[in-house]
Amino acid sequence: MNPQIPDRSFVERAVADADVNVLRMALFQATRDADIAAVRAERVAGAVADSVEFSTEDTALIRSKAVEYLMSGDTADVDTVLSTEEIDDLILMAEARALAPDKLVMRRRILSLPEWPFQRERPETVSVPDGYSVAIIGAGFSGIAMGVQLARLGIPFTIYERRSEIGGVWSINTYPDVRVDTLSASYEYSFEKKYPWSEYFARQSEVREYLDHVARKYGVFEHMVFDADVTSAKFDDAAKTWTLTVASADQTPLTVVANVVVAASGLFATPRELPIEGVAGYSGRIVHTTEWNDSVEYAGKNVAIIGNGSTGVQLLSKVASEAASVSVYQRTPQWISPRAKYGEAISDELQWLFQTMPFYWNWNKYVAGLANNDLRELLIADEQWIADGGVVNKRNDAMREMLLGYIRAQVNGREDLIEKLVPDYPPMTRRPVVDNQWYASLTRDNVELVTTPIERLTETAVETSDGVAREADLIIAAVGFQTEKFLWPTEYIGEGGVSLEQVWNVQGAQAHLGMSVPGFPNMFMLYGPNSQPVASGAGLPIWLETWCAYIADGILEMLEKGYDSVSVRREAFEHYNEQLHKEAGRLIYLSQTSATEKNYYVNKWGRMQVSAPWDGEEYFAMCVHPRLSDFEFQHAKTK
Numbered sequence: 001m002n003p004q005i006p007d008r009s010f011v012e013r014a015v016a017d018a019d020v021n022v023l024r025m026a027l028f029q030a031t032r033d034a035d036i037a038a039v040r041a042e043r044v045a046g047a048v049a050d051s052v053e054f055s056t057e058d059t060a061l062i063r064s065k066a067v068e069y070l071m072s073g074d075t076a077d078v079d080t081v082l083s084t085e086e087i088d089d090l091i092l093m094a095e096a097r098a099l100a101p102d103k104l105v106m107r108r109r110i111l112s113l114p115e116w117p118f119q120r121e122r123p124e125t126v127s128v129p130d131g132y133s134v135a136i137i138g139a140g141f142s143g144i145a146m147g148v149q150l151a152r153l154g155i156p157f158t159i160y161e162r163r164s165e166i167g168g169v170w171s172i173n174t175y176p177d178v179r180v181d182t183l184s185a186s187y188e189y190s191f192e193k194k195y196p197w198s199e200y201f202a203r204q205s206e207v208r209e210y211l212d213h214v215a216r217k218y219g220v221f222e223h224m225v226f227d228a229d230v231t232s233a234k235f236d237d238a239a240k241t242w243t244l245t246v247a248s249a250d251q252t253p254l255t256v257v258a259n260v261v262v263a264a265s266g267l268f269a270t271p272r273e274l275p276i277e278g279v280a281g282y283s284g285r286i287v288h289t290t291e292w293n294d295s296v297e298y299a300g301k302n303v304a305i306i307g308n309g310s311t312g313v314q315l316l317s318k319v320a321s322e323a324a325s326v327s328v329y330q331r332t333p334q335w336i337s338p339r340a341k342y343g344e345a346i347s348d349e350l351q352w353l354f355q356t357m358p359f360y361w362n363w364n365k366y367v368a369g370l371a372n373n374d375l376r377e378l379l380i381a382d383e384q385w386i387a388d389g390g391v392v393n394k395r396n397d398a399m400r401e402m403l404l405g406y407i408r409a410q411v412n413g414r415e416d417l418i419e420k421l422v423p424d425y426p427p428m429t430r431r432p433v434v435d436n437q438w439y440a441s442l443t444r445d446n447v448e449l450v451t452t453p454i455e456r457l458t459e460t461a462v463e464t465s466d467g468v469a470r471e472a473d474l475i476i477a478a479v480g481f482q483t484e485k486f487l488w489p490t491e492y493i494g495e496g497g498v499s500l501e502q503v504w505n506v507q508g509a510q511a512h513l514g515m516s517v518p519g520f521p522n523m524f525m526l527y528g529p530n531s532q533p534v535a536s537g538a539g540l541p542i543w544l545e546t547w548c549a550y551i552a553d554g555i556l557e558m559l560e561k562g563y564d565s566v567s568v569r570r571e572a573f574e575h576y577n578e579q580l581h582k583e584a585g586r587l588i589y590l591s592q593t594s595a596t597e598k599n600y601y602v603n604k605w606g607r608m609q610v611s612a613p614w615d616g617e618e619y620f621a622m623c624v625h626p627r628l629s630d631f632e633f634q635h636a637k638t639k
Contacts, residue, residue, distance in 0.1 A: 005073050011071055013349040014347075014350055016063065018066070018353055020059050021054075022363045024039060025093065026358065027062065027066050028090075029358070029363075039061065040058065041054060047399045047401070048337075048375075048378070049375065050371075052096045069357075070357060084108065091366075094370075104617075106616055106617050106620040110369065110538050111366050112193070118542065119149055119545065119549055120149065120549045120552040121152070126559045126560045128154065132155070133156045133257075133259055134555070135160065135230075135242065136159040137160050137233075138160075139215075139224055140166075140169055141211065142266055143168070143262075143264035143526075144211055144214055145264075145541065146264055147215070147218075148191070148548075149548040149552050153556070155555065158223055159220070159264075162227070164226050165226065166208070166212050168211075168266055172290045173292070174292050175315050177315055177436055179204060180201050181201065186365065186368040187539050187541060188539070190365075192210075192214055192217070194361045195210060196354070197210075199344065199345050199346060201339065201342050225246075227248060227249035228254075229247040230246050231247050231491065232492075233491070233523075235495060235522070235523070237495055237496070239636050240635075240636040241257050242261045242523070244256040244257075244258060259564075260524070262524050262525070263487045264526045265488075266527055270482040270485045270488050271288050271482070272480050274479055275479075276454055281458075282457040282475070283459045283460060284472055284473050285474050288479070298474055299323065300322070302324055302471050302474075303319055305319065305327070306329045306475060307478030307479045308328065309433060310431070313433050313434070315476070316328060316438050317436055317440075320444055325448070326444075326446060326448070327447075335400075336434070337432055337435060342436065373536070373615070375428070378393070379588050380393065380587060380588070392426045396427060399427045407422065411439050411440070411443055412443055417442055428588070429589060453465045457475075462475065481600075483610060484603055486504070494517075495520070495521065510573075511528045511530070512630070513576065514528040514547070515528055515547055516567070518568055518569065518570040521565040522566060530608060531547070531610075533612045533614050533615060533616045534613060538620075550624070553625055557626075557628065562635070563633040566632070568631055569630055572630035580612065581607060583614060587608075589608055589611075590602065
């Protein structure tokens with residue numbers, strides 16, 4: 001036996017832990033086994049998304065053949081260079097359905113067979129002038145992605161991070177049980193292959209370690225400046241450059257000049273304040289979840305948790321297991337859903353399979369996003385279905401019934417809780433929340449769900465509008481972020497001295513493809529307004545790579561043609577946003593059944609502000625390369 005191959009029982013356990021569709025695709029791509037090709041995959045409709053399933057006999061065949069293949073020791077990496085037609089055939093096999101050609105373009109890249117599926121290469125015709133630089137603001141997922149792209153292009157850059165470490169939101173949030181709410185396999189860059197995540201849904205500390213690893217491995221870390229808060233950035237109309245004012249750790253302001261600015265501060269950068277009377281007079285401790293640290297004590301305390309979004313739902317179980325009492329204050333019920341393998345570790349056997357079996361990592365990444373490809377179907381009202389007595393459409397209503405059953409099961413059928421927990425709006429209208437035993441924790445003897453509105457804080461308690469005051473030693477403010485404040489608090493001043501805040505105060509934050517705004521040349525943003533599509537098999541890091549490549553195209557075009565500035569034309573910006581808001585009007589976010597007044601997806605002007613209303617493939621077609629006719633290129637007047 002090859003000494004590098006574990007014993008047969010280990011391999012069998014590894015194969016048993018594997019996703020059968022992922023295993024089938026990896027095995028077929030590596031061996032082209034006719035028996036595996038003949039396996040019949042059945043696409044089964046589900047309440048949320050379709051699944052691909054196999055008979056018991058075929059499942060056994062796939063697993064058996066995989067064991068024999070792995071035991072043979074003949075698992076050296078197979079050639080990954082496939083034709084477009086070959087990749088498309090594999091994708092159709094994996095999804096067990098026919099797909100139109102335009103639905104395959106991004107899917108081919110999600111599979112991540114090339115070393116760099118999304119990044120741009122620098123043409124030989126492009127040279128970089130001495131002193132040229134790009135300033136990136138923020139060292140989270142977005143800033144690192146931009147840094148990796150620029151490092152590959154050989155374009156000088158500096159990343160300014162206002163905190164003392166890398167990670168962005170994954171540095172700020174350290175509250176109990178904080179973790180990703182999408183599979184780790186879809187929350188990673190496409191170019192960092194086979195990263196050994198320890199859990200299916202990675203915890204905060206591991207995500208931050210991952211970002212640190214990527215930044216160091218790909219030559220980005222040495223370009224970072226920490227404790228550097230960019231307070232303002234002003235465009236020089238004549239020189240076509242940006243002047244940044246940077247507050248350093250000792251508060252000494254620095255002035256930096258950059259040719260291009262990329263705002264990568266993220267959507268979840270500005271905590272929302274606790275909007276309750278009496279905060280100043282409360283004698284206990286109030287901790288926003290972004291302020292959590294090791295000094296926060298909740299064991300044996302009377303704790304109030306205000307908020308039931310993703311943050312409040314994640315931390316309740318851990319806090320309730322040690323606190324004397326927990327009062328959970330819920331303003332609006334949420335649709336909170338289960339996730340398979342949430343909180344589970346990835347076994348050593350499966351870790352070995354990721355590293356050993358050709359293409360298993362690729363297909364695992366692809367299949368991890370399959371359920372998200374068709375989510376848009378949940379968001380479009382079916383008028384005939386509604387006329388016949390339905391609420392939204394067949395699939396959305398089925399999801400509602402599934403979640404109702406889940407609530408009932410988790411709270412042991414307690415009607416007093418069910419009555420308070422069921423939302424009066426359709427699923428998917430607001431950001432979905434992943435359950436971390438939140439419902440079950442409400443049934444604990446030391447936990448009380450409070451739905452009466454909070455009136456004020458007294459010196460020692462939280463008082464609700466019915467006059468009841470519940471004692472609290474510690475208040476955890478799980479009230480989220482000011483997502484309407486894109487790029488805040490940095491002040492961006494564009495052409496003619498106009499600030500971005502002035503522009504966005506008219507109808508809210510808007511950008512062309514979420515990345516650029518007229519009047520702000522050489523400025524791009526990542527995870528800007530209406531960025532992420534409502535349905536996509538690609539996770540956020542892959543979208544960041546896509547946007548970074550788009551930005552790189554704009555910079556390369558300037559460098560190659562000798563221009564000093566690039567700015568999106570107003571007519572292109574306005575046309576795009578007209579189409580965006582027209583398309584958004586088809587979705588339930590803006591419908592009468594939506595709780596729009598309590599939904600950060602929608603701003604106070606009644607516009608969608610976070611997501612792009614298209615599916616992933618359609619939006620990717622817009623973002624894969626800039627349409628140069630949408631932009632104006634200029635030379636500096638000072639030359």
